[in-house]
Amino acid sequence: MKTKVIFMAVILLTSVALSGCVSNSAGEEKKGGSSSSDSGPVSAKSAVIIVTDDIGREIPVPYPCERTVFLVENAMNSMYAVGGADEISGIGAVWYEDTKAPFFRAIDPSYDEKRLSRGSEQPSTETIATADPQVVFLWASDWGSEDIKAIEETLNTSVYGVYIDSLDDLQRQMKTLSKLIGKEERGAEVIELMNESMEKVTDVTGALSPEEKPTVYWMWGDVYGTAGLNSTANDLVERAGGVNILNNWTNETKNVEHPVLNLEALLALDPEVIYMWNNENLDPVNITSGDTVDGIDFSTWKEISAVKNGRVYEISDPFVYDFHSPRLPLAIMHVAKDLHPDKFAALNLTAETDQYYVDVYGVHYPGFEPA
Template identity: 20%
Template sequence: MSKFLVHAKSGFMARMSALLCCVLLGSVLTACSMKEGEAEPIGQPSSANVAEGSAAADENSAKSSGERTITDELGHEITIPAEPKNIFAPNLEDSLLRLGVKPVAQWSNGKRGHDYLQEELKGVPKLDFSEGQPSPEALLSYNPDLIILHTQTYAQNGNYEIYSKIAPTYVFTNASGNIENSLTTIGELLGKTDEANKALQAYRQKVKEAQEKLKEAVGEKKVAIIRFAHKGVSLMGGQYLCGYVVHRDLGLGISDLVGNENSASISMEILPELDADYIFVINAYGQGTERMKEMMESPIWKSMTAVKQGHVYEVSNEYWLGSGLIAYEKIVDDTVRLLTQ
């Protein structure tokens, strides 16, 4: 082979090597520019498409897992597990138990929880609300997967934001009145709709039978519920707790002094205006003893028609201030027993 051919071949190989180096260098530069945010090659999946696909996959995964997105009574949209297991619902323990569910922790005032539920809540730790709502750290230790707040006041002052970071949080405007509505909702949240329906059906039957007995014994006469507490004395209206049971469910007459209000303050001066033939008295958590003694020993109290006729009954603060079907059933029983004897 001539020297010319050898040199020509060598030159050709050198040019090919240089061209290959340029191609490789161009590929590296293209990859680098893509990392810096330049357009991706046509025909390749874009990062936006990948993100959309990931979001769609997450949505499909949520649907397949049975998660549900619902809106609470304050307008918060939340996603909850198909069947939540670790429930924290302060002051709704009664409703949970009626559905066969134990909460991870229970409401308490100091060391005292809802006395009438303690047998069923045996072993359930207490969280103290006496000085405000418990710290996020305290609640986190129970690992809740659903939080239910029985009133919107529990969600105020930034508390909702704190709770919702711990677990999906459903808020009632006020679950302490119409238990039929709140229990139905809780049943839906927990996947316990059948249990809720059965419990409500039994309660409605109980109320119907009680109404028939009370109509014959009481008729159109009025009933007052007076609550003695450390902050004062109040006449309970028909919007919540025992007042809802007595005046709304059982349909017993209510004093004009409270009318459609949640409650009305009672003092010695306006006591003679109390238009009631029967009076239920509640010593709230044993903190109204002094006020109760002072009022009931007064000549004004003793001059009232209901008092003269022996129609004053002290009832248990344990469940007359309770919120749930267990408490409501006990209130119905007490009302029938005391007013038909």
């Protein structure tokens, strides 16, 4: 069975005292030291800079930042990509660590020493304190996050709220991370590598006529949960040469990140393609065969065009094709080859993946041997 990765998990934390840099809530005046906005260049004399996190909060961070703790795995992948291995002092939950640990060990020899917990469990704040973080990264969707509030008020350190729902968000985050650690040139280099890789697909899909682009239902693990029009998965589908079926939906929730449909709505939308996020309990054949899985009778889907024509696909490896990380271009290639097999028949995904890992992480894939 396939491995299921939950990368949008909300981080649950308890609160205790922790030493680090002094934090202020967004909008408050920073006290002491010099500062620099993330909208301009950083002075070498700056003791502290102000950066904007993914949810729009301005936070003070020592510059260059030398000690970061990641309680969210996707952003940690971005930090590694921009050359920040030495600046990671602590690592929280890693889902399905047995599968991913060889990669992390290959790009960071100190990975095991930095682990603050095991598996998908988050460390206690007492344990986080041992990493002496200057900034903590955690998943948060809004300013009212109780997790952010708890850390900022009790741990006395800045918190960077991680939230990605578009390609622009991802690349903006990477620019900020590279700035924090004083490696902006590397950040720009990785973003350029991403763009060049994506252009191998978008140069083709951008020339397609509307009639050549199939309508796509993106299926998350909850089956009727899908990709809203303002989401990274929507960007993925569009760049790969598809059209999100929600463009034809009149429900006002179509613009949120993760709207939920029902059977009636899905049948009415009648997508030409169904694209599944990796699911350990469900395979495309279960849908096309009309099986009943986890209480859902997929025989009721038999009149959907995607099912009738056998066009149900799945992200084959949720780690390699994690599109909330710098590996987004590989996911675009993966989806494009399924949506337009004739136009991308010559695209060697195995070779592209290996070269991308070499360029971004300095290791080969698979095997993670040094490049």
